[in-house]
Amino acid sequence: MASRRDDLLDAAIDLLGREGVRALTHRAVDAASGLTAGSTSNYFRTRDALFDAIVERFAARERANWEEVAAHLAPRTTSDLAKGLALFARDSAGRNRTLTLSRYAILVEASRRPELRAQLAATGARVSAWFGTWLRLVGSTDPDHHTHVVGNYLTGLVLHQLAIPDPAFDPTAHLDALLTSLIQNQREQGQ
DSSP: OOOHHHHHHHHHHHHHHHHOGGGOOHHHHHHHHTOOTTHHHHHOSSHHHHHHHHHHHHHHHHHHHHHHHHHTOOOSSHHHHHHHHHHHHHHHHTTTHHHHHHHHHHHHHHHHOTHHHHHHHHHHHHHHHHHHHHHHHTTOSOHHHHHHHHHHHHHHHHHHHHHSOOTTOOOHHHHHHHHHHHHHHHHHTTO
16 A cells, blocks of 8 residues: 555656646645645655655656566567567556656756766666566677667657657567667677
């Protein structure tokens, strides 16, 4: 069961994803959460304190989403991995759209507030570790490099789908082509 603090932070994440950073005020979070005025400021005295807690809560929620994917993903081929990543991309742009939009807002805010970068890096390290393992399973001998390439490509796919939605969005074939290309290229170069 979520605590009142978590309820406030979930409302703040939803507000951030729906309306952006400028809409994020203590009063707006109170209204979005349905709690009494002043509830947010009782937990988070400043906007910076609120934002720091949002990043922490966001990271926990996104980590749970990745763990859900990871629990069902043990790829043996690039096609297997592409299907899993495509499922995550569709989920990020669909069911978890608001959470994903809040991630992009947090990333932009991190460009202005360097102290948020450490929190984001810690969350990203766990996702990168899964990526690296999955890439090794499908034949990568340079999983660090391939994680960077595939992760950035996946981020771009999701961002594009959020900005210009395609009802038939299915990046499986594109992801498989990218993964196959990376693995074949390393073989041709003798890595």
